[in-house]
Amino acid sequence: MKKTVVKQASLKSLAGTALQDWESEMSWEAIRALQMLGSPETLAMAQRFATSKNRHKRALAMYIASQLRRERYPKRWHSGSHEYAMEETQALLLAGLNDPIANVVLAAISGVGHRPHPSALQALLAFATHADANIRFQVAFALADYHEDASVEALLALAADPDDDTRDWATFALGTMHEADTAEIRERLWHNLGDSNESVSGEALAGLASRKDERVIAVLLERLDEDCMVFELDAAEMMASPLLLAPLNAIRNAVSRDEDGDSYWHNRLDAAIAACGGGEK
Numbered sequence: 001m002k003k004t005v006v007k008q009a010s011l012k013s014l015a016g017t018a019l020q021d022w023e024s025e026m027s028w029e030a031i032r033a034l035q036m037l038g039s040p041e042t043l044a045m046a047q048r049f050a051t052s053k054n055r056h057k058r059a060l061a062m063y064i065a066s067q068l069r070r071e072r073y074p075k076r077w078h079s080g081s082h083e084y085a086m087e088e089t090q091a092l093l094l095a096g097l098n099d100p101i102a103n104v105v106l107a108a109i110s111g112v113g114h115r116p117h118p119s120a121l122q123a124l125l126a127f128a129t130h131a132d133a134n135i136r137f138q139v140a141f142a143l144a145d146y147h148e149d150a151s152v153e154a155l156l157a158l159a160a161d162p163d164d165d166t167r168d169w170a171t172f173a174l175g176t177m178h179e180a181d182t183a184e185i186r187e188r189l190w191h192n193l194g195d196s197n198e199s200v201s202g203e204a205l206a207g208l209a210s211r212k213d214e215r216v217i218a219v220l221l222e223r224l225d226e227d228c229m230v231f232e233l234d235a236a237e238m239m240a241s242p243l244l245l246a247p248l249n250a251i252r253n254a255v256s257r258d259e260d261g262d263s264y265w266h267n268r269l270d271a272a273i274a275a276c277g278g279g280e281k
Contacts, residue, residue, distance in 0.1 A: 011037065011045055015060065022056050031063050038070030038084025050092050059107045062096045065089035066111030083115070090117045097123040106135055113142030121146050128154040133163040140166050144173035152180050159188050167192070168200045175207015186213060193219065202231030209235035217241050226254045230265060236272040245276045 009017070009030075014037075017030035034042065042064065049061035070084040094117060096108030109127060112120040124146065128139045140158045143151045155178070158170035171192050174185055185207075192204035205223075209216045216239055223232050224247040236244045252273065257266050 009033070011041060015045065015049075018060055019054075019056050031060065034060075034064050035067040036069055036071075036081060038068045038081075042068065043085045043088055046089070046092060050095065055101045055104060058096070058099060058101070058104045061092060062104060062107030062111050065092040065096075066107065066114045086115060090115050093117070094119055094123075102132055102135065106132075106138055109135065109138040109142055113138065113145065116142070116145040121148060121151065125150055125154050128158060133161075133166060136161060136163060137166040137169060140170040140173060144169070144177040147178060147180070152178060152182075152185070156184060156188050159192060164197045164200065167195070168197060168203060171195075171200050171203040171207065175203050176210065181211050186211065189213075190215070198229070202229055205231050205235045206238075209238040212239065217243055220244055221247060224248060224251060226251050230268050233265070233268040233272045237268070237275040240275040240277075242277045245273065245278050248273045248276060249278060 011034070014030045014034050018027050018034065021027055046061045046064040046068070049057040050065075052058055052061075066089070068084045068089050069081040071081050090112070093108050093111035093115060096104055096111070097120060099105050099108065105127070109124065112124070120142070124139050124142055127135055128143075130136055130139070136158060140155065140161075143155050143158075152174070155170045155174045158166055159174055161167045161170065171189070175189055178185075189204040189207045190213075192200050193208065195201045195204065205216065205219065216235055220232060220236055220239065221244070224236065224244065228251070236248060248269065252269060255266075255269075
């Protein structure tokens with residue numbers, strides 16, 4: 001089934017495709033299509049599936065509820081979409097957190113990350129130490145939008161998780177999504193700065209730079225070269241220190257801005273140079 005066919009299919013057909021080869025590429029495509037068909041009929045189907053004896057139907061209900069949206073205006077106007085039935089879908093997701101099947105819980109946790117609700121926090125905290133790394137990852141994703149002290153404590157632990165993806169997202173949540181600035185947060189970010197996973201290290205760098213931690217300047221003086229990532233450039237822009245201008249200019253002089261270059265990377269380089277007091281080349 002081609003993508004255009006998926007988009008034009010009926011609710012029943014899309015649900016059948018989503019369930020037929022569960023979590024295949026085609027299944028996920030059908031789920032994404034269902035999420036964009038916010039209507040009383042789609043909501044009713046999700047509510048019906050949420051109480052099914054079939055675990056995949058219950059999980060499908062959670063995925064639909066997590067991002068159910070509706071076209072804001074007729075498609076020809078290209079005006080995007082808006083969240084649909086927020087209260088009703090949050091109720092489905094909160095109930096799904098108590099499901100006995102891990103895959104259903106996983107989908108529900110993902111959902112309360114997209115559609116946060118205060119009542120979900122205690123369940124998320126309980127799942128933060130779950131044996132399944134996929135569940136811990138979804139908890140880290142969800143807690144990015146929960147700013148209570150308990151959420152920060154859980155993220156501090158998840159930022160030390162043995163799973164790379166979980167540790168990466170928790171570090172991003174602590175460093176960028178949360179504005180709290182404590183000694184414990186800075187200590188964890190500083191520790192993760194030395195992580196063997198470059199994304200974890202980069203997120204830690206961004207988090208420290210956003211808090212204007214002066215230790216970042218010395219790190220950037222070591223890391224800023226023509227092979228550096230956007231993490232370093234963004235951190236340099238946030239620190240806005242004249243001490244970083246020389247290595248930034250050296251990068252600009254060494255790297256040609258050709259047609260095959262990464263224009264976003266070059267734009268971030270220009271922004272960092274400007275923030276640190278440099279002018280245009």
